[in-house]
Amino acid sequence: MATRIGIETEQPSDGISLVRLSGRLDISSAAEVKQAFAGVVADHRNRIVVDLAGVTFIDSSGLSTLVSGLRTARQAGGDLRLAAAGAQPVALFSLTSLDQVFRLYPTVEEALDGYQGK
Amino acid sequence: MSAATEVIGGPDLLTTTEQHAWRRMMTRQYLIRILILVNFALGIYYLSWRYAASINWDYWPLALALLAAETYSFIDACLFGSSMWRWHRRIGSPAKQGDETVDVLICCYNEPVELVRETAEAALRLKHPSRVYICDDGNNPEMRAMAAEIGSGYLTRSAAWQGQDRHAKAGNLINALEQTEGDFLLILDADQVVLPEILDETLGYFRDPKVAFVQTPQWFKNVPEGDPFGSQAPLFYGPIQEAKDGWNAAFFCGSNAVLRREALSHIGLVNYVRDLRRQLQAILNEATRRLNQVERDLDRRGDLELLAAVRALREPIAEARHGLNSGVPLAELTYRFQRQAQASARSIVDADLASIARDLNDIPGLEDLGDVTDRLTALLEDPEAADRLTSRQASPLQAIAEIRELLLRVDVDRAFEATAIMPFSTISVTEDMATAMRMHALGYKSVFHSKILAHGLAPEDLRTALQQRLRWAQGTIQVMFRENPFTFPGLRLMQRLAYFSTMWTYLAGFFAPVYLLSPAVGLLFGWSPVEAWSSEFFGRLIPYLIVNQLLFIVIGWGITTWRGQQYSLALFPIWIKSVTSAFSSVFLGKKLGFVVTPKTRQGGVSLQLIRVQLICMVVLTVAVLIGLTRLVLGIGEPVPIVINVVWAVFDMILLSVVVSAAFHQPDDEQEALLEESFATLHGRAGTGGR
Numbered sequence: 026m027a028t029r030i031g032i033e034t035e036q037p038s039d040g041i042s043l044v045r046l047s048g049r050l051d052i053s054s055a056a057e058v059k060q061a062f063a064g065v066v067a068d069h070r071n072r073i074v075v076d077l078a079g080v081t082f083i084d085s086s087g088l089s090t091l092v093s094g095l096r097t098a099r100q101a102g103g104d105l106r107l108a109a110a111g112a113q114p115v116a117l118f119s120l121t122s123l124d125q126v127f128r129l130y131p132t133v134e135e136a137l138d139g140y141q142g143k
Numbered sequence: 144m145s146a147a148t149e150v151i152g153g154p155d156l157l158t159t160t161e162q163h164a165w166r167r168m169m170t171r172q173y174l175i176r177i178l179i180l181v182n183f184a185l186g187i188y189y190l191s192w193r194y195a196a197s198i199n200w201d202y203w204p205l206a207l208a209l210l211a212a213e214t215y216s217f218i219d220a221c222l223f224g225s226s227m228w229r230w231h232r233r234i235g236s237p238a239k240q241g242d243e244t245v246d247v248l249i250c251c252y253n254e255p256v257e258l259v260r261e262t263a264e265a266a267l268r269l270k271h272p273s274r275v276y277i278c279d280d281g282n283n284p285e286m287r288a289m290a291a292e293i294g295s296g297y298l299t300r301s302a303a304w305q306g307q308d309r310h311a312k313a314g315n316l317i318n319a320l321e322q323t324e325g326d327f328l329l330i331l332d333a334d335q336v337v338l339p340e341i342l343d344e345t346l347g348y349f350r351d352p353k354v355a356f357v358q359t360p361q362w363f364k365n366v367p368e369g370d371p372f373g374s375q376a377p378l379f380y381g382p383i384q385e386a387k388d389g390w391n392a393a394f395f396c397g398s399n400a401v402l403r404r405e406a407l408s409h410i411g412l413v414n415y416v417r418d419l420r421r422q423l424q425a426i427l428n429e430a431t432r433r434l435n436q437v438e439r440d441l442d443r444r445g446d447l448e449l450l451a452a453v454r455a456l457r458e459p460i461a462e463a464r465h466g467l468n469s470g471v472p473l474a475e476l477t478y479r480f481q482r483q484a485q486a487s488a489r490s491i492v493d494a495d496l497a498s499i500a501r502d503l504n505d506i507p508g509l510e511d512l513g514d515v516t517d518r519l520t521a522l523l524e525d526p527e528a529a530d531r532l533t534s535r536q537a538s539p540l541q542a543i544a545e546i547r548e549l550l551l552r553v554d555v556d557r558a559f560e561a562t563a564i565m566p567f568s569t570i571s572v573t574e575d576m577a578t579a580m581r582m583h584a585l586g587y588k589s590v591f592h593s594k595i596l597a598h599g600l601a602p603e604d605l606r607t608a609l610q611q612r613l614r615w616a617q618g619t620i621q622v623m624f625r626e627n628p629f630t631f632p633g634l635r636l637m638q639r640l641a642y643f644s645t646m647w648t649y650l651a652g653f654f655a656p657v658y659l660l661s662p663a664v665g666l667l668f669g670w671s672p673v674e675a676w677s678s679e680f681f682g683r684l685i686p687y688l689i690v691n692q693l694l695f696i697v698i699g700w701g702i703t704t705w706r707g708q709q710y711s712l713a714l715f716p717i718w719i720k721s722v723t724s725a726f727s728s729v730f731l732g733k734k735l736g737f738v739v740t741p742k743t744r745q746g747g748v749s750l751q752l753i754r755v756q757l758i759c760m761v762v763l764t765v766a767v768l769i770g771l772t773r774l775v776l777g778i779g780e781p782v783p784i785v786i787n788v789v790w791a792v793f794d795m796i797l798l799s800v801v802v803s804a805a806f807h808q809p810d811d812e813q814e815a816l817l818e819e820s821f822a823t824l825h826g827r828a829g830t831g832g833r
Contacts (some may be wrong), residue, residue, distance in 0.1 A: 085495035
């Protein structure tokens with residue numbers, strides 16, 4: 026019944042992980058995504074880029090999942106960046122002013138560039 | 144009430160010639176009525192005896208099958224008689240006002256440009272000022288160029304239809320209605336070349352504000368000598384439509400008709416509401432069923448938050464179902480449901496926002512983001528923002544696909560159609576009959592104006608002709624299943640009968656095989672459906688048959704109806720297929736195999752198309768030969784053999800029409816003409832018989 030979300034993680038370089046999400050980031054997929062974030066942080070790849078290009082829908086639970094991911098990453102000394110968000114997610118970020126917390130990178134490459142420059 | 148009241152201006156105002164015509168018409172009307180009554184009485188006299196005293200139980204399957212077929216035919220005759228009772232012919236037509244605004248809509252899909260050019264040029268020559276539009280569903284750039292060249296308007300589907308159900312010709316017309324504005328619409332198929340006076344002769348009827356449409360006949364100019372495919376339907380576009388007109392039940396036939404825009408808009412609105420009510424009913428029923436499943440799944444997964452929110456939807460769904468039955472306005476009903484759905488989502492959103500605020504406070508390096516957390520807290524208080532987070536575009540309830548669909552569909556905006564209002568009925572592949580019935584149901588009047596004012600093109604090969612016949616039959620049967628005239632609210636009894644009468648004729652396909660095979664099994668196996676071919680049998684049957692034919696002759700006086708009679712029996716496989724395919728499309732949700740009518744004449748002899756009829760003819764021939772041999776050798780009773788031989792030969796004469804049609808080859812001169820103008824025809828000419 027509930028649509029499952031697609032999660033793929035890659036390791037472009039040491040300490041960095043790229044999490045590609047696809048489908049609907051909502052209340053029923055929240056737990057799974059949180060787990061994925063916790064997994065890469067535990068693996069010491071705590072500089073995370075989340076590729077939202079494939080995400081068609083996001084709700085308040087989805088936002089909460091991303092913030093909790095940011096918290097997990099920061100507490101471990103890393104970071105979480107968002108890239109390639111579509112129209113519906115962007116509107117929700119602006120409504121909740123979470124666009125002041127996250128910088129929404131237009132592409133995955135730009136988000137990764139920031140990390141590599143560090 | 145006699146037809147006299149229908150004569151425009153009353154008989155006193157008619158010219159001498161018109162008075163003659165009127166008197167002749169009245170004489171014929173009385174004759175028809177007498178014959179209808181006598182035919183009915185003789186039918187009862189014959190059939191009651193058949194039921195009571197003639198069934199041969201030794202061969203009961205055949206006996207009962209024949210009795211069923213005869214009963215069907217008797218009911219058919221009764222329906223025909225009842226609709227013919229008020230046969231009349233309008234004499235003259237009322238003068239138009241003069242300032243009526245008219246749009247001419249020429250529907251085309253993939254017809255040759257030159258064919259449409261002829262139609263459009265004729266429309267541009269209309270005496271009454273009007274705007275001509277080529278409504279091109281084929282989106283052909285050459286068609287557009289031709290329209291610009293001759294100064295005709297040109298319309299294609301608007302962006303709203305992108306990715307939506309296109310609804311064929313009905314959709315094409317609906318699209319055109321939205322882009323035009325005349326008070327009246329002359330609707331033409333791509334091949335219908337009108338006479339310049341068509342509007343002058345028909346607009347006057349609309350001075351009666353209740354008149355919704357005026358239909359004129361369809362006549363085909365390319366029909367060869369002898370009409371091999373039975374294309375002309377003079378009986379339908381004559382006495383039958385005139386008689387239906389007498390009951391204010393003339394059919395709209397999709398072309399060569401003028402319609403009042405206001406009436407179309409009216410039925411569009413009424414049907415929008417009715418369809419919506421029906422759809423909501425179905426959606427809500429489905430929702431209750433699915434909710435149980437969803438709740439069980441959520442419970443198993445331990446998704447307690449969602450479970451609570453989904454449970455809260457039960458009440459508004461129950462309330463909506465109740466409201467639907469007690470007539471609560473739909474907009475209010477759906478609004479309440481949407482509000483409740485938002486309220487149930489609210490608790491989830493609140494919890495999420497609180498958790499976000501908590502998390503943000505915990506994040507090292509973000510402690511100074513005080514204004515964001517403030518804003519989040521404020522969001523919880525801001526009704527507008529909360530609304531947006533819980534609206535159907537962002538609601539957490541969307542996580543469940545079933546609920547997502549429900550949120551989308553329980554509303555009044557019909558998110559799944561190109562346009563909310565559908566003035567032409569889309570319930571059938573032939574939009575015209577259902578549209579007319581809806582107008583009649585709302586109390587509108589219709590007019591059949593018997594004069595031929597347009598000339599079109601008929602199919603020129605058997606395959607195309609059969610496809611066309613099948614489509615009309617399917618359309619009619621779809622209407623019978625979806626909006627049966629007996630249960631459709633608002634119609635008067637005689638209107639119901641007039642509509643049902645046409646539907647009933649298509650059921651003939653199931654009984655034709657009985658009439659065809661009964662003499663064959665009689666000759667081959669000696670089976671007899673009746674106890675005795677007695678003098679009582681003939682004494683009851685023959686007067687009935689004679690009066691039946693007399694009635695037909697008087698009704699069809701001056702026109703050729705034989706071709707139609709042949710086709711109404713000979714095409715029985717088509718009629719059967721129309722009923723079975725319409726049944727599966729309406730009740731089993733199967734798509735009608737939509738046949739794209741070929742643009743060029745299909746050459747060659749097409750025996751494959753008529754194989755069922757050929758088999759019947761072979762069986763009948765063998766049976767007749769065996770019968771004759773027996774007769775010559777003096778084996779068995781001669782009377783039943785003679786009867787069955789005559790009956791079988793008569794059947795073969797009726798069937799032979801499709802054989803000559805299958806072998807029909809146009810001569811060279813015609814062939815050359817065809818190369819230039821060949822058309823897919825959307826037109827409607829009634830069934831073979833009526």
